[in-house]
Amino acid sequence: MSFADKLNFLMTITKTSNSALAGRVSLDASYISRLRNGKRLMPKDAGVIHSMAANFARRCSEDYQKKAISDALKLTSLPDDNAALAEEIADWLLHDNSGGAERVGRFLSGLSGLGGRPAPARPQEDCILPFPHGDVSFYYGIEGKRRTAEYFLSEVAARENPQTLLLFSDEETSWMTADPEYARKWAELMARVLSKGNEIKIIHTISRDLDEMLSAISQWMPLYMSGNIEPYFYPKKRDGVFKKTLFIAPETAAVVSNSIGDQISLAANVLYRDPAVVASFTEEFLQYLRLCRPLMRIFTARDRDTFYDTLAEFEGERADTLIKTESLSILTMPENLLASIIRRSGIDASNHLSVHSARRRRFLESLETNHFTELIHLPDTVAVKNGGAKVAMSNILDGGTVFYTPEEYAAHMEQVITLLASCENYHVILIGRQKEDRYTVYAREEVGVIVAKTSQPPVVLAMGEGNMVAAFWDFLKGMAGEKTYANPDNKTAIASLHTYLKKLGDEI
Known part of the structure; x- marks a missing residue:
């Protein structure tokens, strides 16, 4: 939980209003409101946090309040003494719960290995x-x-x-x-x-x-x-x-x-x-x-059509997006390139192209109002030359993984560069190779997250619970780097991709 979530929880469970807490800690009620909704970061003065904690401890008298706070703080028993309880609450408020991203990473590693x-x-x-x-x-x-x-x-x-x-x-x-x-x-x-x-x-x-x-x-x-x-x-x-x-x-x-x-x-x-x-x-x-x-909702290969319906609903919501796939997001793939890959691979083309066309249209429309950030690991050019680059989530289409030819991968990368140059809301952040990357995480801020296990057999999880969505969002943002995500540099990304394509061209 973030500081804002913790503060909001404590104020709600102890029935403390913004003005009441503001009076206790000598702050403005509007500032308390901004702390609760995350528009202001945790006060740097630890004394303010301890004063808040003392107030919450005094107001924690009912059994249901004690139970809720005990569960939230993960205490085996709640201290009877208000001063001791205040210390526990202050420690909880001050402690950074950034371990959520680490827990998500462990979960994804376990999922991929199943x-x-x-x-x-x-x-x-x-x-x-x-x-x-x-x-x-x-x-x-x-x-x-x-x-x-x-x-x-x-x-x-x-x-x-x-x-x-x-x-x-x-x-x-x-x-x-x-x-x-x-x-x-x-x-x-x-x-x-x-x-x-x-x-x-x-x-x-x-x-x-x-x-x-x-x-x-x-x-x-x-x-x-x-x-x-x-x-x-x-x-x-x-x-x-x-x-x-x-x-x-x-x-x-x-x-x-x-x-x-x-x-x-x-x-x-x-x-x-x-x-x-x-x-x-x-x-x-x-x-x-x-x-x-x-x-959550769970989709296997037999649920393809239902999955596409859920995907359409998910992508219809306007929100900033973070996505990490095994290669390049299929949303950025030109329709003629997908048609060519489908023909070459012998995939049943029934509704794949129409679904992709609708998804790509929604994607381009969303770029008019919201940021879309893609985390990409560039595979070794020799691996691409040898046909080792996967088409993202292709196993979800028909249960079998499809790989790019070197020329197809280069064509898709050229489209990524074109988007970077023409769409100020589309960004690419290059990341290193992950220890375990047989998954896709597709998160839309405060909307939902889709997690796909791309190892065999594939399975897709669609989640909308707020804490889960926030945890996966933070996981991807941490993978990108907080500062890099906040200050994307399309020109640098374009230069890096051009350099990579030149090296790939020399290999082919």
């Missing part, structure tokens, strides 16, 4: 649990929770008719991961459930915290890549005391459990099979789902 979802292993007979008879069964503690989940998934996987599973749990999850053997079995059962055509709607337990969001996505990504999962999250704070699990297969069964805090060792886990009871819990889940928001 392979295809392995086919579920054939279960051994002694691993198949016969589904219990009767309308209700009770199981207790951690082993009971494991057995209940296994019964549930085994029965869903055994059925021929697919359905949409509804999953939510904010209970402690070590029962699922602590035992490697059980974790493997659980993953195999989930994979088998998805392989039978079942779909999943899951509500992740996160609280608008970047670490929690990226962690949730990373943990579920191997299963997300099936394309059969819709992830959601509840955007507001919960008390964190009363916790619940709902695993529901509307046509089969429901698993329900409750616990206090992280105490699940004696909790009852109930497996319901009575259709009326299952329908009741289904409605309970759906009511909660209506209060939630999509965490």
Whole structure:
């Protein structure tokens, strides 16, 4: 979170107005307002920050306030003493949270390294649990929770008719991961459930915290890549005391459990099979789902048309843009060059050219009002000569990567130079080779971000949650360099690209 986000959070949760805080720290209320919306940077005087923190600590008296601040500061327990709490708040306000870009980088590296979802292993007979008879069964503690989940998934996987599973749990999850053997079995059962055509709607337990969001996505990504999962999250704070699990297969069964805090060792886990009871819990889940928001949308190769629709909506918003692909953005590619590449590569041209034409039109229109900054790593000219330069996101089109010929790459680069010379809002920033670059990040400020895994098998994530968008935006801005991004130099970029093209021409 930025300083502005932290200040706004503290003022909101403690119900502190601009004028009230201004009076406490001897500043103008309009200045406080500008601090909150990010138009002014954090005051350099640490004494002002400590005075703010003392005010917030005094106003933190309700349980929900303490819970929210404890979660935000990542404290295991909140200090009872106001002075100690004020120190914690001041330290949080003063601390630079620039590590978000580093976390995004780690997430992207992990995403690129994911392979295809392995086919579920054939279960051994002694691993198949016969589904219990009767309308209700009770199981207790951690082993009971494991057995209940296994019964549930085994029965869903055994059925021929697919359905949409509804999953939510904010209970402690070590029962699922602590035992490697059980974790493997659980993953195999989930994979088998998805392989039978079942779909999943899951509500992740996160609280608008970047670490929690990226962690949730990373943990579920191997299963997300099936394309059969819709992830959601509840955007507001919960008390964190009363916790619940709902695993529901509307046509089969429901698993329900409750616990206090992280105490699940004696909790009852109930497996319901009575259709009326299952329908009741289904409605309970759906009511909660209506209060939630999509965490992201997931697209695989089979979702090409839906992805293009989402892309059109994304690119229709006017906003400054940062993009980093594996090579050159396809938005800057002339239509005749794309047509030539499609013919040469034997790609089915159906709607590709019309989609590209519409995207390029929106791109050129956006340059009239907004900045578009492209981060480019120039590949070794020998690699380009040998056909090693990828056409960006070509694997999303038809599931197979397409490479430039040297002449095609040079022609595309010439178009980039033309845009740099003719469009004052189009910029190129040259970057070094990244340790892991099998991804595309396409961010539009305060609008959304599209992340594409370009290693096989490809998958695209479309995200609109504010903290996620800001984190990926900061990641790209950090890759470009804050000063370089703020002061782009098109003339220098043009000169560098001309030098590169001359070297490439000498190699061909």
